[in-house]
Amino acid sequence: xxxxxxxxxxxxxxxxxxxxxxxxxxxxxxxxxxxxxxxxxxxxxxxxxxxxxxxxxxxxxxxxxxxxxxxxxxxxxxxxxxxxxxxxxxxxxxxxxxxxxxxxxxxxxxxxxxxxxxxxxxxxxxxxxxxxxxxxxxxxxxxxxxxxxxxxxxxxxxxxxxxxxxxxxxxxxxxxxxxxxxxxxxxxxxxxxxxxxxxxxxxxxxxxxxxxxxxxxxxxxxxxxxxxxxxxxxxxxx
Amino acid sequence: xxxxxxxxxxxxxxxxxxxxxxxxxxxxxxxxxxxxxxxxxxxxxxxxxxxxxxxxxxxxxxxxxxxxxxxxxxxxxxxxxxxxxxxxxxxxxxxxxxxxxxxxxxxxxxxxxxxxxxxxxxxxxxxxxxxxxxxxxxxxxxxxxxxxxxxxxxxxxxxxxxxxxxxxxxxxxxxxxxxxxxxxxxxxxxxxxxxxxxxxxxxxxxxxxxxxxxxxxxxxxxxxxxxxxxxxxxxxxxxxxxxxxxxxxxxxxxxxxxxxxxxxxxxxxxxxxxxxxxxxxxxxxxxxxxxxxxxxxxxxxxxxxxxxxxxxxxxxxxxxxxxxxxxxxxxxxxxxxxxxxxxxxxxxxxxxxxxxxxxxxxxxxxxxxxxxxxxxxxxxxxxxxxxxxxxxxxxxxxxxxxxxxxxxxxxxxxxxxxxxxxxxxxxxxxxxxxxxxxxxxxxxxxxxxxxxxxxxxxxxxxxxxxxxxxxxxxxxxxxxxxxxxxxxxxxxxxxxxxxxxxxxxxxxxxxxxxxxxxxxxxxxxxxxxxxxxxxxxxxxxxxxxxxxxxxxxxxxxxxxxxxxxxxxxxxxxxxxxxxxxxxxxxxxxxxxxxxxxxxxxxxxxxxx
Ligand SMILES: Nc1ncnc2c1ncn2[C@@H]1O[C@H](COP(=O)(O)OP(=O)(O)OP(=O)(O)O)[C@@H](O)[C@H]1O
Ligand code: SF4
Ligand SMILES: [Mg+2]
Numbered sequence: 001x002x003x004x005x006x007x008x009x010x011x012x013x014x015x016x017x018x019x020x021x022x023x024x025x026x027x028x029x030x031x032x033x034x035x036x037x038x039x040x041x042x043x044x045x046x047x048x049x050x051x052x053x054x055x056x057x058x059x060x061x062x063x064x065x066x067x068x069x070x071x072x073x074x075x076x077x078x079x080x081x082x083x084x085x086x087x088x089x090x091x092x093x094x095x096x097x098x099x100x101x102x103x104x105x106x107x108x109x110x111x112x113x114x115x116x117x118x119x120x121x122x123x124x125x126x127x128x129x130x131x132x133x134x135x136x137x138x139x140x141x142x143x144x145x146x147x148x149x150x151x152x153x154x155x156x157x158x159x160x161x162x163x164x165x166x167x168x169x170x171x172x173x174x175x176x177x178x179x180x181x182x183x184x185x186x187x188x189x190x191x192x193x194x195x196x197x198x199x200x201x202x203x204x205x206x207x208x209x210x211x212x213x214x215x216x217x218x219x220x221x222x223x224x225x226x227x228x229x230x231x232x233x234x235x236x237x238x
Numbered sequence: 239x240x241x242x243x244x245x246x247x248x249x250x251x252x253x254x255x256x257x258x259x260x261x262x263x264x265x266x267x268x269x270x271x272x273x274x275x276x277x278x279x280x281x282x283x284x285x286x287x288x289x290x291x292x293x294x295x296x297x298x299x300x301x302x303x304x305x306x307x308x309x310x311x312x313x314x315x316x317x318x319x320x321x322x323x324x325x326x327x328x329x330x331x332x333x334x335x336x337x338x339x340x341x342x343x344x345x346x347x348x349x350x351x352x353x354x355x356x357x358x359x360x361x362x363x364x365x366x367x368x369x370x371x372x373x374x375x376x377x378x379x380x381x382x383x384x385x386x387x388x389x390x391x392x393x394x395x396x397x398x399x400x401x402x403x404x405x406x407x408x409x410x411x412x413x414x415x416x417x418x419x420x421x422x423x424x425x426x427x428x429x430x431x432x433x434x435x436x437x438x439x440x441x442x443x444x445x446x447x448x449x450x451x452x453x454x455x456x457x458x459x460x461x462x463x464x465x466x467x468x469x470x471x472x473x474x475x476x477x478x479x480x481x482x483x484x485x486x487x488x489x490x491x492x493x494x495x496x497x498x499x500x501x502x503x504x505x506x507x508x509x510x511x512x513x514x515x516x517x518x519x520x521x522x523x524x525x526x527x528x529x530x531x532x533x534x535x536x537x538x539x540x541x542x543x544x545x546x547x548x549x550x551x552x553x554x555x556x557x558x559x560x561x562x563x564x565x566x567x568x569x570x571x572x573x574x575x576x577x578x579x580x581x582x583x584x585x586x587x588x589x590x591x592x593x594x595x596x597x598x599x600x601x602x603x604x605x606x607x608x609x610x611x612x613x614x615x616x617x618x619x620x621x622x623x624x625x626x627x628x629x630x631x632x633x634x635x636x637x638x639x640x641x642x643x644x645x646x647x648x649x650x651x652x653x654x655x656x657x658x659x660x661x662x663x664x665x666x667x668x669x670x671x672x673x674x675x676x677x678x679x680x681x682x683x684x685x686x687x688x689x690x691x692x693x694x695x696x697x698x699x700x701x702x703x704x705x706x707x708x709x710x711x712x713x714x715x716x717x718x719x720x721x722x723x724x725x726x727x728x729x730x731x732x733x734x735x736x737x738x739x740x741x742x743x744x745x746x747x748x749x750x751x752x753x754x755x756x757x758x759x760x761x762x763x764x765x766x767x768x769x770x771x772x773x774x775x776x777x778x779x780x781x782x783x784x785x786x787x788x789x790x791x792x793x794x795x796x797x798x799x800x801x802x803x804x805x806x807x808x809x810x811x812x813x814x815x816x817x818x819x820x821x822x823x824x825x826x827x828x829x830x831x832x833x834x835x836x837x838x839x840x841x842x843x844x845x846x
Contacts, residue, residue: 034712034713034714035712047404047408048408049404049407049408062408062409062410064408065408065409066404066405066408068401068404068405070401073400073401073402074400074401074402074405075402076402076406076419076420076423076424077424078420078423078424079419079420084402087406087409087411087419088406088409088410088411122800122801123801124797124801130405133405133409134405136409137408137409137410152568152569152739153568153739153740153741153780153783153784154568154779154780154783154797154798155797155798155801156783156795156797157783157785157794157795157796157797157798158795158797158799160785160795161794161795161797164794179712179713181713181787182742182784182785182786182787182789183785185785185787185789185791186785186789186791186795205791209787219714220713220714221787222717223713223714223716223717224713224742224786224787225713225716225717225720225740225742225743225745225746225747226742226745226746226786226787227741227742227745227746227768227769227781227784227786
């Protein structure tokens with residue numbers, strides 16, 4: 001699919017400015033940029049949640065599903081996990097149960113969780129429920145907006161592994177948005193860098209990270225914090 | 239429920255409403271005959287021993303009539319509120335389901351109706367609907383409806399913006415289903431609260447209608463009717479009017495108090511439970527001599543909240559001058575409460591206990607109040623995640639900084655203002671003199687965080703506590719703030735406690751790292767060991783699960799199964815045991831102490 005000349009305006013303010021981006025079938029395209037750069041707005045436009053000008057070709061409305069940043073607010077607190085996952089299924093009642101179980105096991109959750117409420121789950125489990133719900137609609141494109149930002153590092157890995165497995169086993173096509181360059185690099189085939197509503201650079205993940213072409217990409221890369229750059233304590237001379 | 243009964247208002251409301259309900263159920267069978275008995279021998283009496291509230295023009299006992307009328311008064315009020323609430327909720331929900339133009343029409347009408355005086359609307363409708371109880375109920379219902387409609391609209395609009403509603407829309411769930419499945423259940427609680435309050439209002443309004451002769455017609459009678467009958471005699475025999483009036487007032491007050499108390503209880507539900515504090519088991523600890531060089535020395539710090547919630551459990555921490563210590567751990571591990579305890583900022587009803595809490599050589603808990611405040615005010619600089627929380631939005635930035643110098647250092651206004659500009663310049667706020675004259679919202683997030691750091695530098699801080707100071711900032715801005723913190727620590731020789739959930743940031747900035755899990759320190763190590771020399775299974779797993787720019791993309795990332803136990807459910811043994819690959823039977827049974835491991839580090843684990 002391809003996003004062509006997509007522009008979103010809020011009054012006089014242009015949040016997304018003439019963005020053209022191809023998302024090849026079966027690929028994960030990572031979108032990085034700072035807060036306010038327009039990543040989420042682009043995601044919401046592609047998902048049909050905000051009006052835009054331009055075109056999203058190669059996918060219909062129901063073919064796009066989105067997973068949100070905060071897994072707690074993206075699941076209805078009054079619904080069980082099973083009911084949430086079943087929500088988008090167009091299946092007779094009898095077949096639903098089996099499909100819910102299939103979706104839960106797809107995201108490596110025990111089927112016994114179906115009767116629980118989202119508040120009883122951990123952040124990582126909630127996010128997997130949200131992914132299962134989106135997969136139920138058999139999307140041609142899955143939009144993931146900062147889906148690991150609200151998670152602790154200790155569970156982030158499991159969600160990222162799941163994303164990669166879904167792509168490898170089912171050829172899922174995905175727009176993966178994050179402000180964390182290391183995370184985007186790990187999951188994406190293609191990386192697109194957004195700055196002030198515009199795309200400033202797009203290319204294969206390893207290439208963008210190893211040989212950035214744009215100054216802004218370079219400054220983003222330099223700012224990534226690295227373990228072990230810290231130094232031992234200075235000698236205290238008193 | 240127990241909390242509801244604890245406040246005087248909640249207790250009074252519950253008692254009154256319960257009494258009213260009992261009266262409505264039991265009143266007619268008990269006093270029904272008495273209320274209807276005509277006694278020509280005793281008509282139009284005032285208060286007597288036989289008739290405490292007097293009798294009416296047929297000699298019927300008014301006290302009995304008041305007690306019997308409760309059922310009709312309450313039933314009618316309930317009916318009226320039900321009618322109003324149903325109509326209102328439907329009207330309020332419509333805009334979310336209708337196409338845009340219809341929605342606008344409904345919203346407009348509701349707004350117009352809300353502005354219309356309620357009693358007028360009620361009387362107008364009642365007159366059209368016909369004299370009598372039915373007309374009054376419909377009238378009051380009509381008056382109540384716009385309020386419910388407005389409330390439903392507002393609540394529904396806030397839920398409609400929630401991510402789960404967006405998700406449902408994307409899944410192609412119909413508007414009607416979104417309304418009934420997602421929106422209504424999630425706004426039911428405030429609607430029910432409003433219902434209780436509206437019930438009190440309806441009761442009063444119905445009494446008013448009956449009193450005006452528009453409501454209940456003889457031979458039926460409700461409190462309003464009784465008041466109407468007795469009102470003409472109020473100067474001669476006041477008791478006959480005061481009885482029904484008191485009943486109306488008590489019922490109205492009861493429902494309003496209960497409604498308010500329910501609303502308060504609901505609002506407070508997110509706060510920690512209010513059960514009694516569990517006495518922490520006192521543990522004998524050998525404290526040893528205080529460390530004379532340390533800027534901060536904390537021994538055996540515990541922060542507890544009522545209900546057995548203990549987010550910090552016996553934490554010890556020492557920081558030397560010029561040293562940056564990073565405190566990491568996943569969310570909920572107790573990092574921020576540790577910082578709050580050091581600054582004396584633990585919110586009520588939290589309780590802080592410590593074997594030792596020394597700042598700059600003095601135990602802050604032993605200092606007299608004035609001295610303690612001065613020590614904290616001048617020696618401690620605190621920087622938080624949200625700089626807006628530290629800055630008063632109504633005041634200019636420069637003025638707020640100057641305030642610190644005026645209050646704590648006795649500087650003159652002019653000196654303080656000059657120093658404020660100097661400090662802003664020092665933390666590299668561009669055009670400091672201009673910025674000092676601006677309000678916080680006119681600064682960008684990074685600049686605000688600099689201003690907060692500058693505020694800490696107005697004095698001569700000995701300890702800087704920075705709690706997630708860069709979490710809300712972009713990576714490029716984060717990098718500048720980290721550099722600034724490093725410079726400030728080096729030049730002032732202050733000790734810095736840097737708190738973050740991001741182990742990479744800590745690894746980049748700090749000299750020494752303290753890892754927390756479920757309220758306890760599990761490992762303390764020099765930063766150089768973090769990447770490949772960590773000893774505790776949790777630290778190792780944490781480091782392994784962090785993707786960096788060199789992570790092998792062909793391998794799956796490490797992650798830790800399970801979750802951290804919440805602060806009220808921390809097990810007796812090692813808190814990490816349920817998630818630990820190396821756990822043995824001993825780990826679950828016995829807690830590993832934090833003991834030295836090699837040089838300059840400490841670990842709490844049985845298996846290292
Ligand atoms: N409904 C709206 N009305 C006006 N401005 C908006 C609206 N929604 C978003 N914006 C603005 O659009 C810009 C881009 O927003 P968006 O949320 O897409 O950024 P982002 O890159 O995803 O940021 P973050 O990483 O913080 O989520 C921001 O400046 C934001 O303030
Ligand atoms: S004490 Fe046991 S359970 Fe705890 S971290 Fe060490 S090995 Fe794991
Ligand atoms: Mg965003």
